[in-house]
Amino acid sequence: MYSEKVMDHFANPHNVGEIENADGVGEVGNAKCGDIMKIYLKIKDDIIVDVKFKTFGCGAAIATSSMATELIKGKSVNEAVKLTNKAVIEALDGLPAPKIHCSVLAEEAVKAALADYYKKIGRDASDLMVCEGCCGSCDHHHE
Amino acid sequence: MSDKEKKLIYVDNAATTKVSKSVIEAMLPYMETYYGNPSSQLYSLGREAKAALEKARQGVAELLGCDANEIIFTSGGTEADNWAIKGTAYATKGRHIITSKIEHHAILHTLDALIKQGFEVTYLDVYDNGIVRPEDLEKAIREDTILITVMYANNEIGTIQPIKALAEIARKHKIPFFTDAVQAVGKLPINVKELGVDMLSLSGHKIHAPKGIGALYIRKGVRLSNLIEGGGQERGKRSGTENVAGVIALEQALREAVADLTDKDKVGKLRDYLADKLIKIPYSRINGDIKNRLDENLNMSFEFIEGEGLIMLLDMNGICASTGSACSTSSLEPSHVLRALGLPHEICHGSLRISLSADNTFEEMDYIAEKVTWAVNRLRMMSPLYERKLKEERSK
Structure with a gap:
């Protein structure tokens, strides 16, 4: 069902944890849908020097969080903004169809954290407005 | 027991059984x-x-x-x-x-x-x-x-x-x-x-x-x-x-x-032995009537975590169990059975079903209890819901 990469990132996730006084924090999803992702960013001179995550969700949700944080670590915020769920899926050697929404959530969690950072430094974050309810493939109405 | 020993503990007998x-x-x-x-x-x-x-x-x-x-x-x-x-x-x-x-x-x-x-x-x-x-x-x-x-x-x-x-x-x-x-x-x-x-x-x-x-x-x-x-x-x-x-x-x-059926007490004792151990995990509960249930069945929810991850961690330790979590299926809706009990979604998501057979042993129950406790803790350490709960408790 899962690729070896997914299993590896689930069993040994990278960047689990919190960052005290983070420069950007983003949380997406809700418990009703079964997935919540929270990403913390430490940013210096527009470079993501540290990133941590906490995720409530299935194996794929944990693996995509791990991979998404890994992909933006050390990158500039301008590069991180361009992270897509597709890039996360590719880096994990694919995801089963019902789990694609986990990668969408990971992308949105990164964007939400970056939007929080933009707001803090007074930069326009309107391009980063993300869904704060469920992910795209979920039927539930946003709350 | 190391992974290399590849011991398999099968506690998903409600799914199917080994042919005798x-x-x-x-x-x-x-x-x-x-x-x-x-x-x-x-x-x-x-x-x-x-x-x-x-x-x-x-x-x-x-x-x-x-x-x-x-x-x-x-x-x-x-x-x-x-x-x-x-x-x-x-x-x-x-x-x-x-x-x-x-x-x-x-x-x-x-x-x-x-x-x-x-x-x-x-x-x-x-x-x-x-x-x-x-x-x-x-x-x-x-x-x-x-x-x-x-x-x-x-x-x-x-x-x-x-x-x-x-x-x-x-x-x-x-x-x-x-x-x-x-x-x-x-x-x-x-x-x-x-x-x-x-x-x-x-x-x-x-x-x-x-x-x-x-x-x-x-x-x-x-x-x-x-x-x-x-x-x-x-x-x-x-x-x-x-x-x-x-x-x-x-x-x-x-x-x-x-x-x-006559000496069926054994499997009930195994189940109760395991339940007594697992209920010690904070924020856990047994789903469904305690008395009026099959001796073979234990269904528990562990708050702040999602069941699929729990099953995957147990599998890595050679334990075959099951969950009513939505994420284990393609539906995204958690178990209709747990929902019918009136449990909120987040508790339904973190469920574990253990279904025993007479082939199981007390030694296996000890091992399962140890691994479930470990896995629940591990997933909670990653869970933003648990983080929130701990902060709430600290501020009390």
């Missing part, structure tokens, strides 16, 4: 030696197969307390469930069916198909303990009710329904009563006459026989249209060449399960 050695031995001759088609009556090989088939039918009937001609073999529990429901619906005037909210999908999805054809279904509540109340059934009955179908024991939470009381109400109103007993047969003493049911389904692979064999008990006099047409086997009621080896296996497995 004696069952394999009993069925082998009907694949290797007596492989004739029971319909081939002109030569001995066919007659031998037929004789074995009918002897096994007699055996199953005796074990369930009915006549041999009231037992029809099917491809499994799902077919028997489909047949009992559709067969009654198509044979009867009226369009109302009563069931419970926690039936297996073999029942619920069959009813969905009938709803599309104009039938109406009432779903009885199971309250927070997972058990139907007979007075609710009484109230749900209508003039045009043609069938009441309530499962004997639930596959997820193991709760046992008051079938005798429900069947009595059905009889009083002259409405056929069917029970899906796939999880109950071999685990509870069953006599269909004493129970008073009109139909009862069972499955071989839940009781240490192979997959692909089941049966439907149809009380003499119950009207049922056929689901499967063909060569007229099973007295014209269920066509298809009989699965002789499967039938032999089913009879043997049922015989063994019924014999084991």
Whole structure:
């Protein structure tokens, strides 16, 4: 069902944890849908020097969080903004169809954290407005 | 125990069971030696197969307390469930069916198909303990009710329904009563006459026989249209060449399960031993009635985590268990059974089902308890919900 990469990132996730006084924090999803992702960013001179995550969700949700944080670590915020769920899926050697929404959530969690950072430094974050309810493939109405 | 030892602990017996050695031995001759088609009556090989088939039918009937001609073999529990429901619906005037909210999908999805054809279904509540109340059934009955179908024991939470009381109400109103007993047969003493049911389904692979064999008990006099047409086997009621080896296996497995019922305490003790250990995990709960449930079943929820991850971590440690989590399926909706108990979504998501067999040991329970505790902690350390909870507690 899962690729070896997914299993590896689930069993040994990278960047689990919190960052005290983070420069950007983003949380997406809700418990009703079964997935919540929270990403913390430490940013210096527009470079993501540290990133941590906490995720409530299935194996794929944990693996995509791990991979998404890994992909933006050390990158500039301008590069991180361009992270897509597709890039996360590719880096994990694919995801089963019902789990694609986990990668969408990971992308949105990164964007939400970056939007929080933009707001803090007074930069326009309107391009980063993300869904704060469920992910795209979920039927539930946003709350 | 290291990963390299590759010890496998199987505690998902509600999903399926290991075929027992004696069952394999009993069925082998009907694949290797007596492989004739029971319909081939002109030569001995066919007659031998037929004789074995009918002897096994007699055996199953005796074990369930009915006549041999009231037992029809099917491809499994799902077919028997489909047949009992559709067969009654198509044979009867009226369009109302009563069931419970926690039936297996073999029942619920069959009813969905009938709803599309104009039938109406009432779903009885199971309250927070997972058990139907007979007075609710009484109230749900209508003039045009043609069938009441309530499962004997639930596959997820193991709760046992008051079938005798429900069947009595059905009889009083002259409405056929069917029970899906796939999880109950071999685990509870069953006599269909004493129970008073009109139909009862069972499955071989839940009781240490192979997959692909089941049966439907149809009380003499119950009207049922056929689901499967063909060569007229099973007295014209269920066509298809009989699965002789499967039938032999089913009879043997049922015989063994019924014999084991007497010293069944063991599996209940194993379950209670494990439950006592797991309930010590903070923010955990047992789902479904504690007393009125199968000895084999333990269903727990662990707050702030999601079940799929838990099952994956257990699998990495050689433990095969199950979850009612939505993420284990493609639906994204958590278990309808846990939802029916009134549990909030986030608690449904973090559920674990352990279903034991007599093959399990106390040593295994210790190992499972250790690994579940470890896995729950590990997932909680990653969970933003747990983080929030800890902060709430600290600020108190």
